Amino acid sequence: MKPAPFAYVRPARLDDVLAELAGGDGKVLAGGQSLVPVLAMRLGRPATLVDINSVEGLDELTRDGSGDNAVIRVGAAVRQRTLEHSPLVAAVPLLPLALPFVGHRELRSRGTVCGSLAHADPAAELPAVACCLGATLEVAGPGGRRTIGAEEFFLGAMTTGAGPEDVLVGVEFPVGRPGxxxxxxxxxxxxxxxxxxxxxxxxxxxxxxxxxxxxxxxxxxxxxxxxxxxxxxxxxxxxxxxxxxxxxxxxxxxxxxxxxxxxxxxxxxxxxxxxxxxxxxxxxxxxxxxxxxxxxxxx
Missing domain, CATH: 3.30.390.50 (CO dehydrogenase flavoprotein, C-terminal domain)
Structure with a gap:
């Protein structure tokens, strides 16, 4: 099957992304490894695909904080394969254990970490890792930015605490500690x-x-x-x-x-x-x- 017709936009700023999502008939596109099959099977028919890959800062992978507050922050456009091969991933030992099980190498080369979290498939690996570690997800929407704990973010199959006008902009995984x-x-x-x-x-x-x-x-x-x-x-x-x-x-x-x-x-x-x-x-x-x-x- 082929997707139903849709408009396509590629904003350069987060504010423009949120403007395109206003009204709730748009869908965020990052890696597309979950979204495109849904469109092809016509399980979803968004009016507009909002490509976030050109938004500055969303492709950043950084270590922030120090001591017990240290985290690895993964932006919304960071590919799973990028995280898998980054030296930073060793600081969160559960991630290198789990990432090789996420789909196939080719899918991880395009699929994003936050895309898997936002898709919220009950059988997906990264949502489970986020919950086990107590990760924090950052969501931007019409009311500004807010953070949601992983256990509160996943509400059901393909259902999350992010609304139709929101975009998941990043996730923070706590750095592992001795012991x-x-x-x-x-x-x-x-x-x-x-x-x-x-x-x-x-x-x-x-x-x-x-x-x-x-x-x-x-x-x-x-x-x-x-x-x-x-x-x-x-x-x-x-x-x-x-x-x-x-x-x-x-x-x-x-x-x-x-x-x-x-x-x-x-x-x-x-x-x-x-x-x-x-x-x-x-x-x-x-x-x-x-x-x-x-x-x-x-x-």
Missing amino acids: EGHGFAEIARRHGDFALAGVATKVTVGGDGAVASARLTGFGISDRPVTRDVTALLRGAGERPAEQDLRSATAELAAEIVDTGGDSHGSTGYRRRLFGVLAARELVKAHTRAASTGTEHPS
């Missing part, structure tokens, strides 16, 4: 396909090696990323938890949060089993990395 460890895994029919189930984890240990906090975000299992504090779960597995020690608890967690309907690729029960296994495995990996010297290497 933190992360894990990421997903199961898909083929590499690059949408995940049947996936998990992102973050574990923090104190100076005595004890678990201080643990977070887990599942994706592909509901209509949005689902995040849980699993500190008590990990502490209950002992000082040096093994995957088998967590299986029972993660299976119970899966029964609670995996509510996506079954389809030709897998039933709800199958996805629950996948999630339970992945959650246990990646919590152990995150704990091991957190308890190590503090240098994480994607694997």
